[in-house]
Each structure stands twice: as structure tokens, then as C-alpha cells.
Amino acid sequence: METTINTPRQTRKFKDPQYYKTISADYSLLPFRFHRMADSRELLVNELGDFILVPEGTAARIIQKEINAENPEDRSLFEDLVAGFFISEKRIPDLLEVMATRYRTRKSFLDHFTSLHIFVISLRCEHTCHYCQVSRVTSDKDTFDMSRYHIDAGIDMMMQSPNPHVTMEFQGGEALLAFESIVYAVERTKAASAKHNKQVTYVICTNLAPLTDEMLQYCKENNILISTSLDGPAFIHNKNRHKPNASSYDFAVEGIRRCREVLGEDNVSALTTTTNLSLEHPLEIVDEYVRLGFCNVFLRPINPYGFATRSDRKNKYETSRFLEYYKTALDRVIAHNLDGYFLREDYATIILRKMLTPFPVGYVDLQSPAGLINNVIVFNYDGAIYASDEARMLAEMQDYTFRLGQLGRSTYNEIFYGGQAQEISQAMTNESLPGCSECAFQPYCGADPVFNHATQEDIYGYRPTSAFCQRNMWIIEHLITLMTNDPRIEKIFRSWITGKS
Structure with missing residues (x-):
């Protein structure tokens, strides 16, 4: 008689929930998209249209919560990401109302x-x-x-x-x-x-x-x-x-x-x-x-x-x-x-x-x-x-x-x-x-x-x-x-x- 082994279903879109629980989150992600430029740099663009150019692989490091504010090599990048509304040091950003106002302004042609x-x-x-x-x-x-x-x-x-x-x-x-x-x-x-x-x-x-x-x-x-x-x-x-x-x-x-x-x-x-x-x-x-x-x-x-x-x-x-x-x-x-x-x-x-x-x-x-x-x-x-x-x-x-x-x-x-x-x-x-x-x-x-x-x-x-x-x-x-x-x-x-x- 064959034994059926049940394994977690793998998908392209989502990893197992445990994957995310093992990450030590020192910051929260804000919505952004990224694109690999022809010169191998990465372009990050947030929901407000702000952009920043970073070295290749940075998007993955941000998503995996590897950007450490205490690391001298990451400090400047961390500050740019916070100031540019790509990440937040709090789960709900202090300047959420500013973000909302800026987004409304971008869409004000509909007013x-x-x-x-x-x-x-x-x-x-x-x-x-x-x-x-x-x-x-x-x-x-x-x-x-x-x-x-x-x-x-x-x-x-x-x-x-x-x-x-x-x-x-x-x-x-x-x-x-x-x-x-x-x-x-x-x-x-x-x-x-x-x-x-x-x-x-x-x-x-x-x-x-x-x-x-x-x-x-x-x-x-x-x-x-x-x-x-x-x-x-x-x-x-x-x-x-x-x-x-x-x-x-x-x-x-x-x-x-x-x-x-x-x-x-x-x-x-x-x-x-x-x-x-x-x-x-x-x-x-x-x-x-x-x-x-x-x-x-x-x-x-x-x-x-x-x-x-x-x-x-x-x-x-x-x-x-x-x-x-x-x-x-x-x-x-x-x-x-x-x-x-x-x-x-x-x-x-x-x-x-x-x-x-x-x-x-x-x-x-x-x-x-x-x-x-x-x-x-x-x-x-x-x-x-x-x-x-x-x-x-x-x-x-x-x-x-x-x-x-x-x-x-x-x-x-x-x-x-x-x-x-x-x-x-x-x-x-x-x-x-x-x-x-x-x-x-x-x-x-x-x-x-x-x-x-x-x-x-x-x-x-x-x-x-x-x-x-x-x-x-x-x-x-x-x-x-x-x-x-x-x-x-x-x-x-x-x-x-x-x-x-």
C-alpha cells in the first residue's frame, strides 16, 4: 500500500507564512516598485512617484529586511529610504497624512x-x-x-x-x-x-x-x-x-x-x-x-x-x-x-x-x-x-x-x-x-x-x-x-x- 506524503503547496506568488515570521523587522515596507536599469542599477519608485537609483540587489535586501540602520555602510541608504517613503520605522508612518495629501495632489486633475x-x-x-x-x-x-x-x-x-x-x-x-x-x-x-x-x-x-x-x-x-x-x-x-x-x-x-x-x-x-x-x-x-x-x-x-x-x-x-x-x-x-x-x-x-x-x-x-x-x-x-x-x-x-x-x-x-x-x-x-x-x-x-x-x-x-x-x-x-x-x-x-x- 502506498503512503501519501502531504507537502505544503508551493506557489510562485507566496512563500510559507513561517518564512515571514523568521524575519527580524526593524522597519516596515511601504508600497514601491522596482526596475533593473540597462546599466545594472535598480530603480525604486514609490506610490507617490518618488524615485531612487540604487545598486543591483538592493530591492531584494530591502524586502528581506537586510538594511541595517546601525551598519555604517547602510546608514545613508536607510535614511534615504525612510525620507523617500519607501520604508517606515513605524508600522504606520508618522507622515501618513502627508503621503495622502501628495497622492491626492497627483490625482487632482479629476477634481x-x-x-x-x-x-x-x-x-x-x-x-x-x-x-x-x-x-x-x-x-x-x-x-x-x-x-x-x-x-x-x-x-x-x-x-x-x-x-x-x-x-x-x-x-x-x-x-x-x-x-x-x-x-x-x-x-x-x-x-x-x-x-x-x-x-x-x-x-x-x-x-x-x-x-x-x-x-x-x-x-x-x-x-x-x-x-x-x-x-x-x-x-x-x-x-x-x-x-x-x-x-x-x-x-x-x-x-x-x-x-x-x-x-x-x-x-x-x-x-x-x-x-x-x-x-x-x-x-x-x-x-x-x-x-x-x-x-x-x-x-x-x-x-x-x-x-x-x-x-x-x-x-x-x-x-x-x-x-x-x-x-x-x-x-x-x-x-x-x-x-x-x-x-x-x-x-x-x-x-x-x-x-x-x-x-x-x-x-x-x-x-x-x-x-x-x-x-x-x-x-x-x-x-x-x-x-x-x-x-x-x-x-x-x-x-x-x-x-x-x-x-x-x-x-x-x-x-x-x-x-x-x-x-x-x-x-x-x-x-x-x-x-x-x-x-x-x-x-x-x-x-x-x-x-x-x-x-x-x-x-x-x-x-x-x-x-x-x-x-x-x-x-x-x-x-x-x-x-x-x-x-x-x-x-x-x-x-x-x-x-x-
Whole structure:
């Protein structure tokens, strides 16, 4: 007869309870995550986003309670860990309320709910950009411009936001082709905001080609900001942003000059989109922004949505190629700063703000919970309401996963608290997403259900093959390496956060 021997069940996650009882605990662990850097150092990041770089193997020593405050070799590390909220000398830290306040501050972007309200005022456009993420049209104003009925309904919904400060952003197509609709919307919003005690910021996204002096004067009188596109020197910009029988670059540069002259330097901004052609010229792109007197450049990849996906040869590339481009361009930005010219890279600045300050960021892609619905909502030209601008672009591919309702038919509560919003919200918090919850970079990153759905057909996403994850992990580690290896670069990075050179 065989004898069965019962042995304790072994698991990957937990050791036998006796293992933990044998440890002599001189301190208590506070929540933190760790990551092995490429240079073999370990990065420790706590729940508040504070980080510390330590020798390899330190995380295991901390967890096994081997850091001895009485040991001269450990004393400095022990003090840093206590001061940085990685461990506590008491089971409940004396500064627990301070920790709670700092965590609430990091999440304070949720306090007032939706701020950015995007009105797709028209689909009409006179450019034929190959990376355009919407199916632009050139005619039929009545069909492809937002109706007054939908404008009114969008403004009424914007006024219901609990946020006292809202942004009304006009997009296209080319928004200036429907300038009379913009004027109508602004005038109606001015009256509504006075009634509802709202402070409204107005933004027009435009390629600047249709810009007239009358438009500029109206923008000045109403403090309207201008956001445009500049992809680099003429040979890149004209190729990326084609305008039949004309130089789109000349229109953009002249438009920027006129906007600065009338509206002021700080009231016009530019964005660059990275195509396959752009990847070959990172230095020229950065230098063009310097030549035109910009103090910032935003190095961003193409989003995999809408019309942009139809030109793989021009627009599709591996994430590794973008990261090599980004590294080279960032080095050039840093070099300009070392030479005395203040120039910040905006994506890095957003991440650095999350790393080096306790304050939240307003950038939708790097928020958790995600910024869609919480921070941004989109009213399409046809009255359809989407959870984000990327969600609207996805609808151009006949994918309406993130369509929330219809202006004039759906109520505020149905849009923001209905079943669709609740379902999306399940995948919006990276603290609880598989692969994110245990990642050291989680406090600096975000959640992007729309990107996950577009690239992996799953709103939760799969981190090992996620381009979003690969890109952000590499950039975050690269920024940490740069500033911890060179005090001059750390000083530059901090100046980007404060805006002071």
C-alpha cells in the first residue's frame, strides 16, 4: 500500500507564512516598485512617484529586511529610504497624512472633471496631408460643417461640466474654412459662460492657409489661441502636408509670423508629426524650430487611426525606429540648451513633471485614470459624441466602440455616466491593469484604451507587445539615465518644468 506524503503547496506568488515570521523587522515596507536599469542599477519608485537609483540587489535586501540602520555602510541608504517613503520605522508612518495629501495632489486633475471640449467644426480642408487621421472633404458645406443645432447642443453640454475652467477647441478638417461657425459658437459661448460662471479658453487648430486679417483681429479681440502644424523644413513639411499648387510650408511660416505679430508670441503654438520621411531628419526638424524662434518642440509619432493608416509606406514604422529618431532629436534639443538657447521637448517635459513634482499633468495619454471622458470630450461635425479625439478618428474606420451618444438626443448623464462610459472606465486605470500594476514606471505613465483597441483589438491591451508601453518605458528610462548621469542635463530638465532657463 502506498503512503501519501502531504507537502505544503508551493506557489510562485507566496512563500510559507513561517518564512515571514523568521524575519527580524526593524522597519516596515511601504508600497514601491522596482526596475533593473540597462546599466545594472535598480530603480525604486514609490506610490507617490518618488524615485531612487540604487545598486543591483538592493530591492531584494530591502524586502528581506537586510538594511541595517546601525551598519555604517547602510546608514545613508536607510535614511534615504525612510525620507523617500519607501520604508517606515513605524508600522504606520508618522507622515501618513502627508503621503495622502501628495497622492491626492497627483490625482487632482479629476477634481473638476471634463475641461477640454473639442468641436469638429468642419471636415472641409484644402490640404491633402497623407497622414490626416480623418477623411477630409473639399466641398458640400451644408453636409460637412457642424450645424447651428449641434453647436448649440454642444455648448449646452459644455456648460454642464462641473469644471469652472473649460477649453473650447475648434478642429477640422480645416477649422478656418468654417470661421463664421466659429464666430457664432464663440459669441454664444460668451453669453452662456457669463450665465454659468465659466471661464472659457478658446483654441483654433488650423494649417493657417485660409487665415485673413479679419480672422486675426477677431482672435485678438476674443483671446483665441492658435495651434498649427510644422513638420520641419520646407522639404519635409510640403511632402507631409501637401497643398495642391502651393507651398504649405510658406503658408505655415507666414501664418506663424502674422499670429505672433497680432496675438503675441505665447498665443501661437506648433506641433510636428513624425512620418517615415521625418525619421530620416531629426536634426533638421529640431533646428527648424530653433530657426523660427520656438521655445518648444513636441516630438510625437503618428497615431494608428483613420485615414493615416491607408499609407503604410509613408506612415507605418516600427517603434524602435521612432525611438532612435527621438533619442537623436532629444540630444539635439539638449545641445541647444547647453549652447544657451532655451528649448524644451514637450513629451519629455510632461513625463519629467510627473517624475520631479507632485503635480498632475493635463496630457490625456499620460493620465491614470485615462483622460478620455475625464478630461476631454469630442463633438463631431455630425453631432456624434466621442470619448476622445482618437476615438473620433477610429470612427473614420467604421469602428464606433468609443462613441458615447448624439448631441441633441443624449443627456449629460447618459454621456458621462452611462453604460458605455462605465465599460470604458474599466480599462482606464493603469494601477489595476495587468502588466502596469507592477511596473516601476506606472506613476509616470498612463492608460490608453483607444490605442489598445486600435492596435490589439482589446481595450485592456497586452503590455509585452504594446507599442505604447514600449515607447513610454524606453523614454522614461532614458530620461532618468540622462539626468542622473549628468548634473547639467538635470538642470536643463528642471528648467523645462519651471519654464525658466
